[in-house]
Amino acid sequence: MGERLNILLVEDNLLNQRIVTFSLKRFNHDVIIANNGVEAIELFREKKFDVILMDIMMPVMDGLEATVKIREIESITNIEKRTPIIALTANTMDNDRDKCLSYGMDEFMAKPFDIEKLNSIFDELKIPS
DSSP states (O other): OOOOOEEEEEOOOHHHHHHHHHHHHHTTOEEEEESSHHHHHHHHHHSOOSEEEEESSOSSSOHHHHHHHHHHHHHHHTOSSOOOEEEEESOOSHHHHHHHHHTTOSEEEESSOOHHHHHHHHHHTTOOO
């Protein structure tokens, strides 16, 4: 097993929160949940995360807008290494992936959640998992 990761899960659906959290905790990762993009930005300002798992469609502020704001914060604060953001979405068209990447996300993962797929994305992005 790899390193313990500090993960921000941005997801408004309670069932999805439970599934993803349960799967990640099996790998001994720490998970903090934000219910929408506004909460995600607040948590991002307070704490350092190894990776952010970002739902796209949420109330208050969606994942795309939250990603743009997180990237702006990183730019303003001159951080050494930007935080990887992985889209978690039920939208699986090719242009959905391209749109997520164009907003500053690093990778795209279709729901339903698959821990093995996520671990392979961690490997691709060189996130210790």
